[in-house]
Amino acid sequence: xxxxxxxxxxRGIAASPGIVIGQAVVLSREKLEITxxxxxxxxxxxxxxxxxxxxxxxxxxxxxxxxRVLYRxxxxxxxxxxxxxxxxxxxVIIDDTIRKIREERLNAExxxxxxxxxxxxxxxxxxxxxxxxxxxxxxxVKRRVxxxxxxxxxxxxxxxxxxxxxxxxxxxxSQTIMLDRNAVLGFAIDFGGKTSxxxxxxxxxxxxxxxxxxxFADQVEDGDRLIVDGNRGLVILHPxxxxxxxxxxxxxxxxxxxxxxxxxxxxxxxxxxxHKVELGANIELPQEVESAIRHGARGIGLFRTEYMYLARRxxxxxxxxxxxxxxxxxxxxxxxxxxxxxxxGGDRLVIGDMKLDEENPFLGWRSIRISLDMPDxxxxxxxxxxxxxxxxxxxxxxxxxxxxxxxxxAKELLHQAMEDLDKRGLPYDRNIEVGVMVExxxxxxxxxxxxxEVQFFSIGTNDLIQYTLAVDRGNERIAHLYTNxxxxxxxxxxxxxxxxxxANRWVGLCGEMAADPLIIPFLVGIGLDxxxxxxxLLPEVKKLxxxxxxxxxxxxxxxxxxxxxxxxxxxxxxxxLQKEVPDILEVLLPQFQNDKNERGHSV
Ligand code: PEP
Ligand code: MG
Numbered sequence: 237x238x239x240x241x242x243x244x245x246x247r248g249i250a251a252s253p254g255i256v257i258g259q260a261v262v263l264s265r266e267k268l269e270i271t272x273x274x275x276x277x278x279x280x281x282x283x284x285x286x287x288x289x290x291x292x293x294x295x296x297x298x299x300x301x302x303x304r305v306l307y308r309x310x311x312x313x314x315x316x317x318x319x320x321x322x323x324x325x326x327x328v329i330i331d332d333t334i335r336k337i338r339e340e341r342l343n344a345e346x347x348x349x350x351x352x353x354x355x356x357x358x359x360x361x362x363x364x365x366x367x368x369x370x371x372x373x374x375x376x377v378k379r380r381v382x383x384x385x386x387x388x389x390x391x392x393x394x395x396x397x398x399x400x401x402x403x404x405x406x407x408x409x410s411q412t413i414m415l416d417r418n419a420v421l422g423f424a425i426d427f428g429g430k431t432s433x434x435x436x437x438x439x440x441x442x443x444x445x446x447x448x449x450x451x452f453a454d455q456v457e458d459g460d461r462l463i464v465d466g467n468r469g470l471v472i473l474h475p476x477x478x479x480x481x482x483x484x485x486x487x488x489x490x491x492x493x494x495x496x497x498x499x500x501x502x503x504x505x506x507x508x509x510x511h512k513v514e515l516g517a518n519i520e521l522p523q524e525v526e527s528a529i530r531h532g533a534r535g536i537g538l539f540r541t542e543y544m545y546l547a548r549r550x551x552x553x554x555x556x557x558x559x560x561x562x563x564x565x566x567x568x569x570x571x572x573x574x575x576x577x578x579x580x581g582g583d584r585l586v587i588g589d590m591k592l593d594e595e596n597p598f599l600g601w602r603s604i605r606i607s608l609d610m611p612d613x614x615x616x617x618x619x620x621x622x623x624x625x626x627x628x629x630x631x632x633x634x635x636x637x638x639x640x641x642x643x644x645x646a647k648e649l650l651h652q653a654m655e656d657l658d659k660r661g662l663p664y665d666r667n668i669e670v671g672v673m674v675e676x677x678x679x680x681x682x683x684x685x686x687x688x689e690v691q692f693f694s695i696g697t698n699d700l701i702q703y704t705l706a707v708d709r710g711n712e713r714i715a716h717l718y719t720n721x722x723x724x725x726x727x728x729x730x731x732x733x734x735x736x737x738x739a740n741r742w743v744g745l746c747g748e749m750a751a752d753p754l755i756i757p758f759l760v761g762i763g764l765d766x767x768x769x770x771x772x773l774l775p776e777v778k779k780l781x782x783x784x785x786x787x788x789x790x791x792x793x794x795x796x797x798x799x800x801x802x803x804x805x806x807x808x809x810x811x812x813l814q815k816e817v818p819d820i821l822e823v824l825l826p827q828f829q830n831d832k833n834e835r836g837h838s839v
Contacts, residue, residue: 241460241474246452248424249715250469251435253773254444255487256422257480260460261400262453263407273343283337287344290384294324297380300550319370323377329355345385352378401462405453412437422464424471426453429718431698431748432710438466439770440520442527446471448712493823497775501532505767505778511786513760515778516574516768518746522560525567527771532778535571536564537768538633538694538746541617542578551578551613557620565624572629574671574694574744574768575621577614577646579603579635598699598708603636608645618653625665633694637672637679643689675699675747680728687739694768695732697747701725720749721802721809726758730797733762744768753780753824754809758796761789776824783817 275283298320306314323329329351336347356374359367399421406427412434423438428447438445444466456462456473463472463483467490472479505515516537517528521544528536544552544560552560564573581602594600607614621632634646647670657664672679672686675696679686683693697720702709704725707718719725729745736743744766749755751769753776759767760781769777792812796805813821 243476243479244455244473246424246446246449246471246473248446248450248452248469248471249428249430249435249448249712250466251425251428251430251432251447252423252438252441252443252445253466253490254422254442255463255465255467255483255490256401256444257463257475257483257487258399258401258421258461260403260424260456260458260462262456262458263402263404272346275337275341275343277341280338280341283344284334286385287333287337287348288330290344290381291324291330293384294377294380295321298324298377316373319373320377323370323373324381345382348381348385349378401464403453403456403462407434417441417443422466423447424449424452424456424462424464426450427712428710429708429712429715431701431718436518436698436748436770437520439772440518440524442772448715450712490823494775497779500775500778500782503778503782505781507760507781507784507786507789509785509787511760513764513781514744514766515774515781516744516746516766517771517774518768519564519771522564524771525564528774529567531771531774533568533571533771533774535568535629536573537744537766539564539573539575540579541576542580545578545580551616554616554620554623557617558623561620561624561630565627565630569627569629572631574631574633574746575624576633576635576673577604577607577617577621580606598702604634604642604646605636607634608642608649611649614646614649615653615656618650619657622650622653622657622664622668623662625668626663628665628667630665631669631671631692633671633673633692635673635696636675636699637686638676639678640682640685640689643672643686647689671742673699673746674732675703677704677728680732683732683735684739687736687741690741692742692744693732693736694766695729695743695745695747695764697725697729697745697749700728700747701749704728719802719806720752720755721805723797723800723802723805726797726805729759730762730793733764737763742766751777753777753821754806754813756780757784757789757792757809757812760784760786761791761793780817780820780824783820788812788816 298317302314302317302321332351333344333348336342336351337344340347352374356371359371359374362368399419401422401424402415402420403424404426407423407425420441420443422443423434423445425434425445425447426449428434432447435445435447444464446464446466446469449471452471461474463475463479465471465483475483504512506512514534516535517531517533518538518540519525519528519536520540525536544557561575581600582598618632621630624630632650634643637643650670654664654666669691671690671692671694673696674680674683674693676699686693698709701707701718701720701722705717705722707714709718733743742765745759745764746768750759750767751773756767756777767777792809796808799805799808
């Protein structure tokens with residue numbers, strides 16, 4: 237009989253609410269490494285074809301990347317990929333690999349890995365610097381071919397194994413979006429903060445998640461039993477009987493709380509004294525509109541279109557985008573959808589699966605900057621959005637705006653797109669509303685000027701906080717500095733609402749902050765027109781708004797704007813809710829309370 241493994245509790249950051257109990261599937265770094273397997277004689281030719289298919293698929297991928305680099309950076313940079321293509325198509329390497337697969341009857345990834353490793357080592361011993369520099373190209377080509385052979389990413393977890401809790405050091409947005417959602421129970425991830433993209437995606441999928449667990453993944457094995465407590469930011473490895481019982485009870489309580497919210501679905505988000513706020517949903521993929529409606533969203537406050545790209549690593553063309561945008565617009569009609577143009581870059585990979593080698597990607601070639609540099613791709617998207625606007629319920633929004641020039645350039649392209657549709661005789665909404673995200677402090681400082689250019693603003697606090705406080709939103713080491721309650725952040729929001737409203741502009745907020753129960757009284761009290769949150773959190777946000785008075789929220793706004801320390805602001809907000817809605821606070825607060833504690837440790 238094996239000894240029962242000791243229960244251990246790990247503290248991380250509560251990234252997506254809910255509690256799940258299940259078995260782990262560990263996406264360790266080693267998963268992408270190579271094991272040697274023998275191939276039965278009658279399957280050898282199949283293995284050779286599998287290898288050649290991987291070479292062809294990699295060639296396509298590299299050619300695509302070369303094309304995009306040429307477009308963006310010019311011939312000289314694009315030429316770097318010629319070296320990759322030459323290595324990939326090297327006849328000696330290909331013939332050698334095929335010969336060895338046949339002779340030694342071994343799997344293609346193992347044989348290719350060995351040959352490329354030897355090739356790499358021999359180049360590294362060369363005196364020629366140019367040849368030594370090709371070493372990196374070899375490693376890159378090797379990794380790409382092997383990933384194709386392993387079908388990595390698309391089949392990291394499959395439903396056949398039963399639903400599992402995904403454990404990993406790090407998951408990129410594209411890895412996350414490619415996971416089969418029917419196979420995933422929840423997430424326990426070492427990297428990332430509350431507004432990192434893996435956290436946002438987990439919420440979008442409605443799966444409990446804890447991130448920022450530091451070195452948890454190293455301590456777990458496939459099949460280990462885990463509890464992920466996405467409300468409190470805890471992960472429990474090898475839970476004992478008593479813990480399991482307690483968690484089943486907590487799970488049930490949380491479910492009951494959610495059940496009790498169902499009847500709110502069709503009621504407005506209206507305070508006890510009659511002040512109404514629009515409640516929208518944030519979606520990452522078009523099909524999530526169904527979840528938004530199920531959870532009672534009136535419209536879509538943010539459609540993050542770049543995930544359509546990340547899910548397939550290629551820009552969908554105008555027609556494909558049009559079909560998807562139209563589907564969402566029709567589904568929410570007569571309410572509206574705010575379609576945000578591609579916001580790639582940062583940690584959302586840009587070209588193929590090549591990470592742009594930038595020192596500071598969040599301050600680099602990101603978002604509207606990419607769109608303006610790639611006008612063909614941007615125009616295709618704008619035309620698709622315009623065509624979907626025919627019934628008048630689509631609004632278009634530009635992300636990461638930091639200057640008036642950027643908005644003017646984007647609008648120029650929008651007009652160009654309109655002219656093209658006119659020529660083609662295609663209908664669209666000529667009065668489509670144009671808005672910008674306010675997520676860079678510079679935009680706040682020039683808001684009056686931006687108001688002259690656009691009809692609406694949506695505050696992106698995920699980025700606004702990171703750019704204002706100089707705190708990387710995805711870095712778990714400094715997650716304690718990333719706070720919704722910093723007086724600078726609250727003053728910026730106040731300024732945006734005041735200037736926006738003075739110019740008669742609609743002002744919404746679509747950052748993750750809109751779902752933080754502690755800060756909601758501030759956001760409503762300050763007079764925001766809309767809060768837009770991930771669908772699963774809509775009922776909780778609505779419940780809170782419907783349980784409070786607008787007048788008392790206005791008072792709390794004045795009080796906390798007097799405070800100068802984030803912790804004091806947080807304490808005041810907590811005391812306010814404790815007084816007004818103790819029962820709601822008891823269920824919701826754990827999700828927002830654990831960030832100050834030390835993380836990644838067994839507790
Ligand atoms: C934000 O920055 O607050 C936002 C909503 O956009 P994203 O999280 O996609 O950067
Ligand atoms: Mg943003």
